[in-house]
Amino acid sequence: MTMRRFLQGNIACAEGAIAAGCRFFAGYPITPSTEVAEHMAERLPKMGGTFIQMEDEIASIAAVIGASWTGKRAMTATSGPGLSLMMENIGYAAMTETPCVIVDIQRGGPSTGQPTMASQGDMLQARFGSHGDYSIIALSPSGVQEMYEMTVHAFNMADRYRIPVFLMADEIVGHMREPMEVPDSVLIIQRRLLEEEGRKPFEPREDLVPDFPLFGHGHFVHVTGLTHDERGYPSTSNPEVHERLVKRLVQKVEGARREIAMFDVVNPDAEVVFVSYGAPSRSVQQVLHDFPGEGFGHLRLKTPWPFPEWAPGRFENAKTFIFPELNMGQMARELERHVDQPVISVPKLGGALHSPEELAKVAMEER
């Protein structure tokens, strides 16, 4: 059963989090993400959850990580400047394999940029922003329904792989209002808890993910951002321990790309193929709708990270990929690494979406 509601994207995100069982939110106000925090502040106390406005974004993600070690599903929401501040602790979450969800309602950067205007300028920062090698999952919703569903999914993926998961939305999707179907219940994939006697707290299973040793349950686990062995003990000058750990942190995500990656394929026979994620997908969908006879294809990435490098191959006749983004071609660079055909990056800066006409024009020239 579902219930039809007319919701703002940011509210749908908060509602999705609550449906997913998120009971801890720490954040710091920043446009255009603030509605997520405000809605959590209203909802969580009534459900026995905790909302706290921290002194900054560094503290927000820190509190989220701390809460996660007690077993709570925990999240924060921010925009570019806040995401930049969170980076050191996001690396800490990756290194300590702490499940957490980070919602980024992207706005124009660099710096304070355009607080009220959309962008997709944080796509590379989300993937590579903290120092060292690690891997994360990023989801890109392109409407209110997906703001809800992907937030639920983000919690499941964070728990499944014990990583930070990013909901990479933007001002357009965050502030748009649309009707959506709110389900009665959602699928929940809980983190796998450490229960086996004698098992080391950072000893990976076959899927490279260790069982989670909840605080307060007698595991007496030492959690550190230093390079550590399977007992969790610091081991900072043994090259093999470091290499094994870092490769596992990357591989547990990259090795599961086919399980993780989600994308939509439309018109797989097409020669001219649009690639998109997030809000620009709406413009591409309009182009395909307005020019049904042209046979344009569309690859919509729901999970830009990890990048599904086999997905473009689903378009066997593809001659050109056209990639509209609200940045200077951040994900287009990634696509270029994986295809032989030319990739035409169509950057759009300033906050507006590409118009269907301008995208159609680019596509017509390529036909």
Add this chain to the structure above:
Amino acid sequence: MNFLEWYRVDRLPSIFCAGCGIGTVINCTLSAVTSMGWRRNDVVFLSGIGCSSRAPGYIRTDSLHTTHGRALAFATGVKLAEPRLNVILFTGDGDLAAIGGNHFIHACRRNIDLTVVCVNNYIYGMTGGQGSPTTPVGARSSTTPYGSTETPFDLSELAMAAGANYVSRWTPYHTKELTAAVKAGLETPGLSFIEVMTQCPTGYGRANRLRDVKEFMEIFRMRSMLKQKADRLLKEGKPVPPDAIVIGEFVRRSRPVMGRRG
């Protein structure tokens, strides 16, 4: 009291230098914790980055060794998400008052139910002896080679002004009082701040011709002045010697608390 089971003996020897005061601070803290009758399951230790922040790694409870300066923010998450846990932090003067200064005053303002044990050794020990926000005027460090010219923070006064419910300051010379102070901190709801002026023979000592721990202890003994006495002098309009280490209980009160169970 025997609290050997609270140590990760398989991680010893520790990384601490011979003569370092951190070991004394850990002992006094564990002595206070065990005297509360808590089980290891009831306690979580957190820390930031620095020599002093390595302490939780030697204690056999759940522990979160976090990022430089941020332990109080992580601890806020742990405590609010699971108020049943008794949350104790180890931190250093750099960790707490430089990079973590903002989290420090806000944790005190919220008066969240945590106990913070600060090893104030006047210096950045871990990175090799650079100046910190508590380096005394005139003291040398690798980044104040001509003597520090900046006015240092008084961390206990800062904690008190920011709203902590319990504040006291001692030194490793005063182990009984320090243990009692940590216990009082654990017993007092709200944020408890215990500052321990501590010797760092390697960093601070080397730069200031104080390599001998006995000399440090002599300073802690001779220059320490009880808070009551310092307050009395001030009241009488008499000067407190500038190099006095004011020790004792600064405050114990019952402002509203965040994160207390039930």
